[in-house]
Amino acid sequence: MRIGLLTEGGYPYAAGEPGLWCERLVRGLGQHQFDLYAVGGSGIPRPLPPNARVARTADLGGSDSGPTARNLLERTAFGDRRAARRAYGRRERRRFVEALHRLAVGVCGEHTAGTGEAETGAELGIAFAEGLYALAELARERGGLPGALRSDDAVRTLESACRAPGARRGAAAAGLPDHLAFVEHLERTLRPLSLDWYAEDALGAADLCHAAAGGTTALPGLLAKRFFGTPLLVTEYGVQLRSHYLSAAGADRSAPLRTLLAALHGRLAAEVYGQAALLTPGNAHTRRWQEKCGADRARIRTVHPGMAAxxxxxxxxxxxxxxxxxxxxxxxxxxxxxxxxxxxxxxxxxxxxxxxxxxxxxxxxxxxxxxxxxxxxxxxxxxxxxxxxxxxxxxxxxxxxxxxxxxxxxxxxxxxxxxxxxxxxxxxxxxxxxxxxxxxxxxxxxxxxxxxxxxxxxxxxxxxxxxxxxxxxxxxxxxxxxxxxxxxxxxxxxxxxxxxxxTVEQNLAAFRGIYLELLSHAPVRHRPGDGVPFAHPAEAHVPGSWAPKAAAGTGAPDA
The missing domain is CATH 3.40.50.2000 (Glycogen Phosphorylase B;)
Structure with missing residues (x-):
């Protein structure tokens, strides 16, 4: 089985507990092939076992507290606007504005009180998802979103959603500095949309996407499911949404900006949890956060982290x-x-x-x-x-x-x-x-x-x-x-x-069974270049090259 492992913190480049967990998983499940997609990775990777390779890396760095509002305004008004207009024609710009408007409506909209609250919340979630995937389609066709998410079109679209009837009070109170800071943060959050990971020889070749965290780390898995129907497994030993709420980096942000950022990360978490074939929180505390964000209990299975005893x-x-x-x-x-x-x-x-x-x-x-x-x-x-x-x-x-x-x-x-x-x-x-x-x-x-x-x-x-x-x-x-x-x-x-x-052993045993379970429920896909159909059945792994030899002896046709 080919696993597209979306790593948190840039494994195999970074150290720390998330990196140790990924390494134990890759080395412990040697019967599977792991393609590592390192979000935030750079430098020299640590040695990998034969069943793993670094397929793609992406540095999504950046600091929220770096550019001032004035610098952002100058860059938005001049540099990024020209870049966006060079890259997009009139039709693409219209598609971008429409997609971003749908996403912004999902972020800025407020749940109404009364009997229609749940339905309104679902509609806002649908609007966010529609905008997100429309942006992803545009980025896939045009090679990314160069400067578009920091352009004046993006700022005006966000401002329009904040001023629209039905917007939450905190969003309506946002001013220009808040809009500029939000689009800056949104560009970093959605930077995976512009990566070159969505091709038949990248995530399109994976049988399963396994995200080692939620939020931005799991975003490529969402797109792999959207583009290729690849099942998504999300493992969280800490909740990204909770980390955002507790982050000290937001202490100097205004109340309207905090409202917008909390809504953005909440919508993204809900979409990840809603699209994942299975969620494997590391403890009941994380599980409760996932359920609070709308995750289906039937698709949650607690798997405690494995530690070397x-x-x-x-x-x-x-x-x-x-x-x-x-x-x-x-x-x-x-x-x-x-x-x-x-x-x-x-x-x-x-x-x-x-x-x-x-x-x-x-x-x-x-x-x-x-x-x-x-x-x-x-x-x-x-x-x-x-x-x-x-x-x-x-x-x-x-x-x-x-x-x-x-x-x-x-x-x-x-x-x-x-x-x-x-x-x-x-x-x-x-x-x-x-x-x-x-x-x-x-x-x-x-x-x-x-x-x-x-x-x-x-x-x-x-x-x-x-x-x-x-x-x-x-x-x-x-x-x-x-x-x-x-x-x-x-x-x-x-x-x-x-x-x-x-222990590590119980953790590996759990994921060994989960991988086979998810693949058994996924549609069968035979891709060009895979060789003989059913040469590598999901329920068994036989070392050696017996399958191609058997195919050659029986005259089985190539795909």
Whole structure:
């Protein structure tokens, strides 16, 4: 089977958890051929197995906060307008305006209250989809949309939709700077429409499109289904729409612009979920987001992400490892992790159990803003534990240590988890916290806040407390520090649960079956150059070249 894998973050170029998941999938399902379509990829790719190749790459970079409104206005009024008119004749420009108007109506329109609300919402979704596919058809025929989405035609079309009767209040309040910024963002979002991926030797040759994320990453899969009838499978371990809502990049945007962008990404998510043959969220938290966006429950199947458990086996099998008075926190240092609440909770723990210690182990990140938050947290720790931090009248070493993963104090994750008795998660926002699964592989008892997919991951093998509640966090940690038998019992149960639900093997087994299931329901397509029909049946894979030889011996005609 030939899989067109639409990768998030540019695999095989980028690292990180999405890249690791794609690599495990490609290497674990060696019986299938993977054509990698890297959205946002550039540079030197990592080595690939024989069953995978980089078919296409596209750099969709760009920053929303880059050009000013004045620069956008100048470029729209002069440069991009001339480019659009050079590329399109009068008929193409009319088609473009009509298609963009339909898409803009779907974005700007507001659901009406009353009995007709659901019907009106469906009509707006249809308008968005009609405009999207009309733009895709135009881009396919004309080799893309050169400058058209940033032209003055685009700005006027958006303004007309915002001012039309029935537009949502936030859209109607948008001004020219909002319109300019929105078309800039829309051009980046719809940039996959202008790629050269939609040909018989590209996505047209795939038996199945598998998108490793929703949103823009899945957009080429939508077009492959539209142009070739290729089934689309969408896997989400984090929700793109949720990420957009929580993005710090939009803090300086106006309210009307935020309204338009939220509507755009909401419509795109709904269209992706509606057209996908199957959705495979990584957890129930993601599944609820998909259902809220209109996904059909019958086409949703939760597939937990697979993680390598072997590296944690030695720690998990050693029940006596770890300092019984040490708490461990591992993750990216950012406000969403709420380390402020964790430090206040530890101050209460320290008052009742003076030998308690807290290790804060930071995962290295490239975000320049993380340094300021880390400095703030260290300053708070110095205030809460002044004697230990200053060394004056100290009873021992500082009870709170700040370390970096990969450094001399915390060389590996295994060593980090092995050093403590309890692993703590204090976040106020989470998707699928991998640190909890890693702690479970290490047979560590956990104390977590009730956010994201935490309850689904932990089950009954750890303690869960409300977020932003230092007292509850402190009480739960103290309970486990003071009861070693309970701590060991929960840790053993956590390890058993993780080995059952969150391993690479269970993830691969699930997708092995899903691929065959989706292909069995897809229409049979025989393309020129494929060789003998049914030479590679979906239900079996026989290595070697027996099929062409058999065809030659029987005189089977070529296609």
């Amino acid at each position: 072997d590296r944690f086996a030695e720690v998990g099998e050693d029940e006596e490892s770890g300092d019984p008075a040490t708490l461990v926190w591992v993750g990216r240092v950012e406000p969403a992790k709420d380390l402020i609440a964790l430090l206040h909770a530890f101050a209460e723990i320290r008052a009742l159990q003076p030998d308690a210690r807290l290790r804060i182990v930071a995962v290295p990140v490239r975000d320049p803003g993380s340094g300021a938050y880390l400095a703030h947290i260290k300053g708070l720790a110095a205030q809460l534990f002044p004697d230990e931090a200053a060394g004056a009248h100290a009873v021992g070493e500082n009870p709170v240590t700040f370390e970096e993963l990969g450094g001399p104090e915390a060389p590996t994750l295994e060593d980090t988890y092995a050093s403590g008795a309890v692993v703590v998660l204090s976040s106020v926002v989470e998707g699928f916290p991998t640190s909890l699964v890693e702690a479970m592989f290490c047979a560590r008892a956990t104390v977590s806040t009730d956010v994201g997919a935490v309850v689904e991951i932990i089950g009954g093998t750890g303690l869960v407390v409300p977020p932003r509640n230092p007292r509850a966090l402190a009480d739960a940690c103290l309970a486990l520090l003071r009861e070693p038998e309970r701590r060991h019992r929960l840790g053993a149960a956590a390890r058993a649960r993780a080995l059952e639900l969150f």
